[in-house]
Amino acid sequence: MRVKELKRKSSRRIDISYIQSLGIQSYGDDNLYPQTLRNIIAASSTGSECSERFADFIEGNGFMNEQFSSYVVNRRGQTSDDIHALICNDMACFNGIALHVNYNVYGDIVELSHVPFENCRLLEEDDNGYVAKIAVHPDWAGNKTRKGKKIQVKKENVDYIDVFNPVKEVVLSQIEAAGGIEFYKGQILWLSLYGKNVYPTGRADRVVTEMSTDEGLSNVKYRNVRNNFLPAGMVITKKGTHTAFDDDGNEVKDDDANDSFSEMLVNLQGDMNSNKLLDVTLETDEEKPEFVPFTTQNYDKEFTVTDASVVERIYSAYGQEPWYCIRIGKVGFSGDILEDAFEYYNSIVSKQQRCIERAFQMVFRYWFETANPSNDYSVQPLKYVRNANVPDNN
Template sequence: MRVKDLKKKSSNRVDVSYLRQFGIQGFGDDNLYPQTLRNIIAASPTGSECVERYTDFIEGNGFRNVMFAEYVINRKGDTVDDIHSLICSDIAYFNGISLHVNYNIFGEICELNYIPFENCRLLEEDSNGYVSKIAVHPDWSGKKTRAGKPIRVTKESIDFIDVFNPRKEVVLSQIEAAGGIECYKGQILWISGNGKGVYPRSRADCVVTEMSTDEGLANVKYRNTRCNFLMAGMIVTKKGSSSTNIDENGNVVDTGNEDSGFSDIIYQLQGDTNAGKLLEVILNNDEEKPEFVDLSSKNYDKEFTVTESSVTERIYSAFGQTQWYTIRIGKTGFSGNIIGEVFEVYNSIVSKQQRMIERAFQKIFNDWYEVVNPSNDYSVEPLKYVRNAAVSNNSGGGI
């Protein structure tokens, strides 16, 4: 069947719209795609595990050049290694990087800072298709507070910062236009794994449904455990007297004390600490013998086994971690040699993301105000499996 003949059309994974009030391109239909994606991943046990492993392998053992990795790059005391660790997480979650650079009066880069990728939005393209600025806000949902007050998303609370262009004539003209070096906001090196000037699509995007299902499966297990595999029962007995009285005029008066059988104490029968308790329901004017009503419910956990297995496998596959999954389910043996081979395979999978990092740092430090890395080696050392606990941490890793 041809693509155009399919009745069910797939929607865009990342909606982009123009937010006129801010002059920016919305990231998702509500401009909160990265925030929503992070929450979905955090709620999925399998998704969180895969992203964490993905992050670890992208980061590897840091930059091979240790002196460069330990170089302090801003007034807060952050080192190159600190910034590297932060952007590896952004690549794993969102497939993007955002780094802020400041310049001195000579138009040379003198400071580097990390900006969370989820805080950045692209300005609308101009007539030439060029995005000139990056819009930065601490929290696009408007829920973050400072000094007890929420930081609302307004044009005044958004920083519009020039995109990265280290050419001296460009930087000096921007400094002059800003009113001097003290008013200049610097530039942002914004990189998308899906191309220049477009919002990236996360590796997790194709399995957001599976990750949401994974969260639901965890809720089912919670329900079965906390709300009783062994449900409580109910004993129905008779009551010797009526709940009504006769007043002095011979009229029937309802005392209002009739027991409906389901009082506030029913909550005491719920939960793992109350499993197996009994509920007594007293009936009025019933001559039958006491009756036990079983409230046990069916344990649905086994019926979710197939779904859980397929969901977990798809999430692992989306992150290129199929070999890790086969080890997890026991399909592949567990030994030092096997794990070492898996490390090598996964290091090759994340090499593209590591090269993205190398190119980003090389662009910045080629225009740094002093020579920081004479070797010009910005490569990241791959993560290695530690076969001996006594091996130095500089050559180690873990699973």
């Protein structure tokens, strides 16, 4: 089938529009793409595992330059290594990062902080394709509170911060335009692996359907164990009737009907009540109690194929086939295999690592030379550490 015949059946991964009241480009049709994506990943056990492993390998063992990794970069006492760890998580989720830099009155960089990537939005491009500011809000969903009140998504609650441009003349003019250094909000270095001023999709975007399915399968398993009927059987016995008379001498049947049967059914659901007996009392005569075994429906077996294919696709989307093969027993669990897996995956994350290295280089090129005289911002790759041989005491 030709491409043009399929275009009606496919859609853009991110719908971008202009929100006039805020002066920004929306990140998704509801402006909540990154928030929704992070929630989908968090709800999937397999997705969370793969995303965390992806972030761990991007971070590696921190910067090669250990002196630089411990360098304090802001007034909160955070080090370069702390900032690096935070932006690696953003890169793993969204394929983008955001860093905030502060300047002194002379236009020198004096502070570096992490800005959650999901809190940033782009302003509309001008005629030259230039985006002058980044809009930052602590929660674009409008659920976060301060002093017990929700921070509404209004223009007065949004910080519009200049994009990163450390040229002194530019910084000094921005400080002057803000009304002085005390009103100046600094600059934001916003980077996307998809290109300049382009909202990225996360690596999980290609398997969001599978991740949502993974969450649904977990719910089915939970309800199958917690809410399924698992009694061993039912015992049916005779119930006698009691006849009474009212004040006028009319016969009245003593009806003991109540909700005890419904309450009993609730007490027979779930794993903690499995293999119990259900006692049912009838009003009809019978010679002896009767035992009726129950055959319950196990829903786990209905989704075995779906479960396996969903997990495999999520691992594949993150390029983690070696760990998937180990998980399903396709290959053995040995030090050599894990060592090869670590070496393989370090090559997978090299693109993300280079982007982060360039970001730090762009900032510290204009910082004090004592921060990192070597100009080395490379990351130590993760390596599989074999268990040390325990000496024989005999």
